[in-house]
Amino acid sequence: MSRQAVATARRTVVKVGSSSLTSRGQLDPHRLDAIVDVLAARVAAAQQVVLVSSGAIAAGIGPLGLRTRPRDLATQQAAASVGQLLLAERYAASFARHGLTVGQVLLTADDLHRRGHYRNADRTLERLLALGVIPIVNENDTVATHEIRFGDNDRLAALVSHLVHADALVLLTDVDGLYTGKPGRPGAEFIAEVLSMAELADVDVSRSGSHVGSGGMTTKIDAAAIATSEGIPVVLSSAARIAEALQGASGTLFHAGGDRSASRLFWLRHATTPRGSLVLDAGAVAAVVERRMSLLPAGVTGVRGDFYSGEPVDLVGPDGVAVARGLVGYDAADLPPLLGHKTGELPAEFRRELVHRDDLVLL
Ligand code: GLU
16 A cells, blocks of 8 residues: 555655765766656656755765765865756756756754744745746755755755655665665565554664765665655655655565654663753652653753754763653743743743653653
8 A cells, every 4th residue: 555655656855875986986877867767757758756865075075075984074064065956957868858847845853843944935836836946955955955964865855855745755775675774784674564663673774875965774764754744655665766766666664654653762761863962850860860861951951062953862861871852842042041940930831841752752
């Protein structure tokens, strides 16, 4: 049923990683054309496509005279700045062969957390699609570095699939799906279907991925958890099999929904990067860890990092050791005046949990 849902999806977000667009580290126009041909055929069949593509850094390597992918962040960003222009041009020319127009959308994960930005991005994407344009999304690498460091756009693609209410998310990489260990190693078995993220509890995802892009399998599972928790089925497949992947006929299928809280907690435990931390007093540590209670502002003595409501943060004890991770209910900027106060003393709009116990996992 779900594989069929991918084949017939009205709107699909397709994510292509750097490793699928490059040969020997540099952008390969033939590989890009091959991907575009399949996407154009889907659009010709009246199925909408939003493409989330990496490859900006890779495309900048040649023009900057670099030999390999830069390691330091500033040069990566410079390469992305040069390369994004070329990447977008390549896509424009390639889709033009099919009479199709593309639009460039550069986003940050933060844009998708802030309500105003979220609405603006949503409106732009909807209008592009209504106009028959294929939106090509990448992280805005000049101002945001999350996906450069941790994920080659995997998470961004999942957030975009929420944003546009996609019917399916297809993640393309250089391995043909998820394995129980490093592909090719003895004992590593292909996982065809994932009904619930809880099934992956024992899979060593840290070593089962590709070595090229920056994400590996962990961020792909992270992305799958985000999308499936919102009811969007996910296919993880190789770019070489893009045509089959879009038919739901290759790769690992992550079934949508079902076990929303389990997949969210899996994601929290294994795959999120905390955006900050809350320092708890000893009483709050005991309440959260031993009595499994929600965290209230009264038990918090400090806030580190800049985060928005809904983002993952670590809960650390007085000794600085992280004891739990949770989705925070407040923006960091709102917290300082609330800390240490009993809930009853706070203004009505702040009388709620800082981290709800349903949004918490112990580490
Ligand atoms: N947005 C970056 C790019 O397009 C991230 C990709 C990566 O980490 O390789 O190049």
